[in-house]
Amino acid sequence: MSVELAEHPINQPASPAPLVRVEDLLMHFPVYKGILRRQIGAVKAVDGLTFDIRKGETLGLVGESGCGKSTTGRALLRLYRATGGRILFEGKDIAALDGEPLRRMRPRMQMIFQDPQASLNPRMTVGSIIAEPLIEHGVYKGEARKAKVRELLDAVGLNPDYVNRYPHEFSGGQRQRIGIARALALDPDFIVCDEPIAALDVSIQAQVVNLLKDLQKKLGLTYLFISHDLSMVKHIADRVAVMYLGKMVELADVATLFAVPKHPYTKALLSAVPVPDPQVEATRKRIILKGDIPDPANPPVGCKFCTRCPEAIERCFVEEPVWREVDPGRHVACHRV
Amino acid sequence: MEVSDLKTVFQTHDGVIHAVNGISFSLDEGELLAVVGESGSGKSVAMMSLMQLLPMPPARIASGRVMFQNQDLVKLSSSGIRHVRGARIGFVFQDPMTSLNPVFTVGYQIMEPLREHMGLNRKQARQRAIELLEIVGIPAASKRIDDYPHQFSGGMRQRVVIAIALACDPKVLIADEPTTALDVTVQAQILELVRDLRQKLGMAIIWITHDLGVAAGIADRVIVMYGGLVVEHAPVQELFANPQHPYTRALLDSLPGRHTADERLRSIGGQPPLLLAEPSSCPFAPRCTHAFDRCRQQNPRLMNVEGRHEVACWWDPETRGPRDVG
Numbered sequence: 186m187s188v189e190l191a192e193h194p195i196n197q198p199a200s201p202a203p204l205v206r207v208e209d210l211l212m213h214f215p216v217y218k219g220i221l222r223r224q225i226g227a228v229k230a231v232d233g234l235t236f237d238i239r240k241g242e243t244l245g246l247v248g249e250s251g252c253g254k255s256t257t258g259r260a261l262l263r264l265y266r267a268t269g270g271r272i273l274f275e276g277k278d279i280a281a282l283d284g285e286p287l288r289r290m291r292p293r294m295q296m297i298f299q300d301p302q303a304s305l306n307p308r309m310t311v312g313s314i315i316a317e318p319l320i321e322h323g324v325y326k327g328e329a330r331k332a333k334v335r336e337l338l339d340a341v342g343l344n345p346d347y348v349n350r351y352p353h354e355f356s357g358g359q360r361q362r363i364g365i366a367r368a369l370a371l372d373p374d375f376i377v378c379d380e381p382i383a384a385l386d387v388s389i390q391a392q393v394v395n396l397l398k399d400l401q402k403k404l405g406l407t408y409l410f411i412s413h414d415l416s417m418v419k420h421i422a423d424r425v426a427v428m429y430l431g432k433m434v435e436l437a438d439v440a441t442l443f444a445v446p447k448h449p450y451t452k453a454l455l456s457a458v459p460v461p462d463p464q465v466e467a468t469r470k471r472i473i474l475k476g477d478i479p480d481p482a483n484p485p486v487g488c489k490f491c492t493r494c495p496e497a498i499e500r501c502f503v504e505e506p507v508w509r510e511v512d513p514g515r516h517v518a519c520h521r522v
Numbered sequence: 523m524e525v526s527d528l529k530t531v532f533q534t535h536d537g538v539i540h541a542v543n544g545i546s547f548s549l550d551e552g553e554l555l556a557v558v559g560e561s562g563s564g565k566s567v568a569m570m571s572l573m574q575l576l577p578m579p580p581a582r583i584a585s586g587r588v589m590f591q592n593q594d595l596v597k598l599s600s601s602g603i604r605h606v607r608g609a610r611i612g613f614v615f616q617d618p619m620t621s622l623n624p625v626f627t628v629g630y631q632i633m634e635p636l637r638e639h640m641g642l643n644r645k646q647a648r649q650r651a652i653e654l655l656e657i658v659g660i661p662a663a664s665k666r667i668d669d670y671p672h673q674f675s676g677g678m679r680q681r682v683v684i685a686i687a688l689a690c691d692p693k694v695l696i697a698d699e700p701t702t703a704l705d706v707t708v709q710a711q712i713l714e715l716v717r718d719l720r721q722k723l724g725m726a727i728i729w730i731t732h733d734l735g736v737a738a739g740i741a742d743r744v745i746v747m748y749g750g751l752v753v754e755h756a757p758v759q760e761l762f763a764n765p766q767h768p769y770t771r772a773l774l775d776s777l778p779g780r781h782t783a784d785e786r787l788r789s790i791g792g793q794p795p796l797l798l799a800e801p802s803s804c805p806f807a808p809r810c811t812h813a814f815d816r817c818r819q820q821n822p823r824l825m826n827v828e829g830r831h832e833v834a835c836w837w838d839p840e841t842r843g844p845r846d847v848g
Contacts, residue, residue: 249705356793386560387732391776391789398786413706416735420778420787457710459735461777463758466739473714474707477675 203237204275204375204407205261210234211269212253212260216482228482230256232431233270235508236516238375243401243408245422245439247415247454251478253431254411258377261409262294263287274375292322292371299380301360305352311338311363312348318370337366342396358389365396369404377409382417394421415458419443424514427451430481430489433508436516447511447522449496488520496521523549523572523694523726528586528596530564530571533579540797541567543750544586546824549694554720554727556741556758558734558773562794564750565730569696573611574603591693609639612687612725616699618679622671628655628682629667635689654685657722659715677708681715688723698730713740734777738762743830746770749795749805752824756831766833768810804836812837814844 212231215224230253238244246254260267263279272280279290298304305314315334319325325333335345341362352360361381368376378397382390394417400406412418418425419439426436427450435448446452453472460466474493479485485492491501500520508518530542542564549555559565570576572588572595588595595606607613615621623631632654633647642650648667655663658681671679680700687695697716701709717740720727731737737744737758744761746754746769754767765771775788792809795801804810807817816836824832825847838845 249707387734387773388560388776388790391778391787392791394778395786395789415706416778453707457706459709459713459733459739461734461738461762461774463738463741463762466735471710471714473710477677477708478705 202240203273204240205238205409206273206276207234207236207238207261207270208273209270210257210260210267210272210280212256212265213268226482229431229484230481231260233508234433236426236433236436238407238409239424240374240407241401241405242423243410243421245418245425246409246411246428247413247418247425248428249413249454249478251430251481252428253481254428255379257428258296258379258409258411262296262377263290264296292318292324293373294375294377295368295371295373297361297364297368297376297378297381300384301357301364302352302384304364305360307352310349310351311343311355314352314363315367315370318367322371324371333370337369340369340400341366356389357385358392361385361393362396365393365400369400372404373406375407375409377411379411380413381410383412383414390417397421415455427454430478430484432489432518433516434490434518438514441515447515447517448490448519449494449521450490453495488518524587524589525549525572526587526589528568528571528588529584530567530576530581531584532581537798540800541581541750542571543797543800545747545750545752547745547752547755549726549728551693552720552724552726553742554729554740556737556744557728557730557747558732558737558744559747560732560773560794562797563747564797565747566698568747568750569698569728569730573607573613573696574598574600575607575613605639608635608692609690610693612690612692612695614680614683614687614695614697614700617703618676618683619671621683622679624671627668627670628674632667632682632686632689635686639690650689651685654689655682657688657719658682658685659711660685676704677711680704680708680712684712684715684719688719691723692725694726694728696728696730699732700729701736702732709736716740734762734773746773749801750797751801751805751821751834752832753806753835754833755824756827756833757829760829760831764831766827766831766839767806767835768812768837768839769806771839772811804834810837812842816844 210231211233213227213229216226216228218225234257246257248254259265261272267280270280271278312334315337316330319330319333334348338345338347343359343362382393385393398421401408410418410422422439424438425442427434429450435451446455453474456472472495476493479492487503488501488506491497506518506520508516511517511522526546527544528542529544532539532541545568557565571583583596586596595603629651632651636642636647636650652663652667655667660666660678660681674682701712704712729740741758743757745752748769754770765774772790776790778787790809795805801821803819803821804817807813822834822836824834826832836845
């Protein structure tokens, strides 16, 4: 058995064929109350998403805390059982899969977590952390497994001689590399990166982002890059989707979205990002939103953003806008567009 | 406020940690001074030392003076400093949930410093507390004053903390990463509020942040810290237009906004120093791409470049060689 990291021949520009297609995904969490624990409602964390993730691309998923972006990522990997909708992975609906067929799909999709401190077992050595998925799925045995672990460490820029060390002996950035090595162990096609750099210092963030980009080029990976840091998403993503309160409000390729945002929420979000240039900061026009994100258990009627939207009209308070393609490849859900 | 040669150390089981290694700076009336640096650079510890807010022991202020209104704050007794803390110097911390007491109403918590330091009675204090909540932009302040912290959202809680800090009309406000725990649109609200409050109230602010974008948007002057030292200090325009220290330059280079998408981000290799001893050489030298022999032998002091721009570095980015310092 070869112990080399499989070099995928995909280095051409992202082909339009979707690797993952999501159709009307729903993820509702029930709310129980009273001594009988009766269900009194549901938090609609993800409430009807339809989008594609193309092979070899990085789709950025941005939004504020509580908008459902992490839930979306986890639902795609079937870490949750979706309440409704379809998740087509290379045309195969994995939303309905269970048991052994689902387990066989798992190696193809992996996850990198936000907090490398919490996602690595402190009592396992780095070697056994990275070998765990290999053992679990019964690939690479004996010496081949050891060689594979060393090779993975090398691929993420860690010294292969560190296999017998424990996570606490590493810095934050190095721990995130261990998490990346574990995600790569089973040669996946699709990786959900859930805020992979949020817990790291600025100078270390750059290292990890560069590593993710290099690995994508080398291995032909497809990323769903979940982040609240818009400037980093602008740097790494090919296309960007913006979420608000369980809904997608806008999806476009990165240059278009940042140059001419169409949805009022996207506009406000972009204008709120501080720019590290005092001259720009002194002269730019800011859109300051009023209020806070509404309670997802009790969302507003009509457009979810209507309570804070500076451009809302009467229609927004009664009728929910439809998610539609306004230009080729560009989706917006807003009555005013 | 004038801080000179402040040193703070922590006594731990593994030895002495030199968190702050002799920093000096001044704060002018009404200005906003941003302190930037990565985690472990000593920025929070330094500012908390000013007010003796660190648990002592293990912390100890080894040397230094903090002159504020003709008083040396370091020499004050614990009861003496209490009259300064909250009254003449206000504080805002990163996480509004942990800095508010969950079992008291926000009104009670705003009234506490008013009654303690300003000698107001219950009725006057309540009146002033409602005013303060209105100043920081909390709608229906007279109703919400009897609510508990958990009834407020994150952004609103931070507004309450700011209201408490402003209660006694402080001359100086120290804000430690006050927007880091907030979402960007809420952060934008708080930054706008602070800009507005500065105009109205005219206090001086020390704003600790790791986000250079926030510093660019709000500061008059910026201090860059690394390894418990001030490595660069300049007016905000000057710092971003003409960064001198290799660390500042690397930090700016590692930000994605300053590149086009095709370029790789430039990262800083290596790790921050462990601070187990006082620095005898430049603390950044092991990670610096421009370091030469002198950097590894002698720790540079802050040197004036031009105007109010100071840098602690032996390397000169203009000549790309050693700095001419005699």
